[in-house]
Amino acid sequence: MRFIDEAKIYVNSGDGGKGCVSFRREKHISRGGPNGGDGGKGGDVVVIASKSHRTLLDLKFRQHHMAKRGGQGGSNNKTGRSSPDVEVVVPVGTIVKDIETGEVLADLTTDGQRCVVAGGGIGGRGNARFATSTNRAPRYAQEGEKGEERHIGLELKLLADVGIVGLPNAGKSTFISRVSAARPKIADYPFTTLTPNLGVVRYGDFDTFVIADIPGLIKGAHEGQGLGTKFLRHIERTMLLLHLIDISIDSHSSNWEDFNSINNELTLFSPLLAEKPQIVALNKIDLSVASDEVKKQINIFKKHGIKLFPVSAVTGEGVDTLIKEIVKTLQIL
Numbered sequence: 001m002r003f004i005d006e007a008k009i010y011v012n013s014g015d016g017g018k019g020c021v022s023f024r025r026e027k028h029i030s031r032g033g034p035n036g037g038d039g040g041k042g043g044d045v046v047v048i049a050s051k052s053h054r055t056l057l058d059l060k061f062r063q064h065h066m067a068k069r070g071g072q073g074g075s076n077n078k079t080g081r082s083s084p085d086v087e088v089v090v091p092v093g094t095i096v097k098d099i100e101t102g103e104v105l106a107d108l109t110t111d112g113q114r115c116v117v118a119g120g121g122i123g124g125r126g127n128a129r130f131a132t133s134t135n136r137a138p139r140y141a142q143e144g145e146k147g148e149e150r151h152i153g154l155e156l157k158l159l160a161d162v163g164i165v166g167l168p169n170a171g172k173s174t175f176i177s178r179v180s181a182a183r184p185k186i187a188d189y190p191f192t193t194l195t196p197n198l199g200v201v202r203y204g205d206f207d208t209f210v211i212a213d214i215p216g217l218i219k220g221a222h223e224g225q226g227l228g229t230k231f232l233r234h235i236e237r238t239m240l241l242l243h244l245i246d247i248s249i250d251s252h253s254s255n256w257e258d259f260n261s262i263n264n265e266l267t268l269f270s271p272l273l274a275e276k277p278q279i280v281a282l283n284k285i286d287l288s289v290a291s292d293e294v295k296k297q298i299n300i301f302k303k304h305g306i307k308l309f310p311v312s313a314v315t316g317e318g319v320d321t322l323i324k325e326i327v328k329t330l331q332i333l
């Protein structure tokens with residue numbers, strides 16, 4: 001299924017139903033009083049978060065969401081029927097905005113959370129409500145209140161505790177598939193991952209945290225290099241970042257330089273994101289090229305006050321220690 005994290009919709013709530021003009025007509029009662037009922041309420045348009053939805057894809061194809069008007073009032077003081085609400089279901093983590101004003105209307109972070117984006121009009125009052133001592137037979141009733149129309153922007157920001165960052169091919173997807181039930185595509189070419197994947201990591205007896213695997217970042221991503229940086233918003237809400245470094249990288253730059261250029265891209269995207277605590281892991285230590293390199297890299301990073309966690313996402317070496325460190329840090333934060 002395609003992962004879509006932005007959508008624009010047009011919403012229009014229902015008008016209120018008309019009030020009714022009517023008079024009592026019964027045998028033996030001449031000049032019965034007014035008995036026109038009120039109109040019913042128009043339907044609301046409501047955005048609802050659901051954990052069973054993963055993307056905003058449906059809304060790409062269904063942009064108009066209109067609720068029905070309320071029913072007309074009837075004679076005998078019968079109120080018109082209220083119209084049902086129209087529900088727009090979105091994934092948990094969706095931010096709802098008014099496109100014209102830019103105002104954030106809601107940040108739907110829990111399953112079942114709702115936001116009325118267009119309130120239905122209230123029904124007009126029937127003529128029975130207008131009777132006074134001087135006008136006992138009013139011949140008018142109100143129109144229903146108009147519904148609202150609005151252009152709404154929906155933006156999904158996934159909810160995860162830990163976000164994995166690193167160059168393409170660093171082994172981010174391999175890592176998430178090792179520690180969770182997520183099964184993203186893994187391949188030995190860059191930019192295999194095009195959209196974020198979430199995985200639930202279990203530890204201890206009952207505890208879990210959610211980890212997000214995102215596309216690879218490269219130097220210049222803020223200028224659109226590689227896949228750009230737009231997807232970084234999916235790790236903006238995480239508590240900490242796992243920065244994965246590939247020990248076998250065959251490039252002109254060093255691991256230390258690469259580490260810094262990725263951090264620079266994070267800063268350029270959002271200083272808040274760059275300030276999140278990072279745990280740094282050196283991946284692919286199972287490779288033969290790694291034997292001397294591991295110590296060397298650990299020392300280089302150590303000089304800068306950074307502790308490197310050597311791991312192999314393929315063999316699992318070091319992974320338990322790394323997960324323990326993540327859990328420990330999450331608990332402190």
Ligand SMILES: Nc1nc2c(ncn2[C@@H]2O[C@H](COP(=O)(O)OP(=O)(O)OP(=O)(O)O)[C@@H](O)[C@H]2O)c(=O)[nH]1
Nearest residue numbers: 168169170171172173174187191192193216313314
């Ligand atoms: N030997 C070895 N290979 C690894 C390890 N982790 C990942 N790889 C390999 O590295 C390549 C890239 O792995 P991915 O998990 O797709 O890397 P990624 O960081 O998700 O890459 P993008 O999605 O392109 O950003 C694959 O061929 C993996 O099999 C490791 O610990 N040891």
Ligand SMILES: [Mg+2]
Nearest residue numbers: 172173192193
């Ligand atoms: Mg990947």
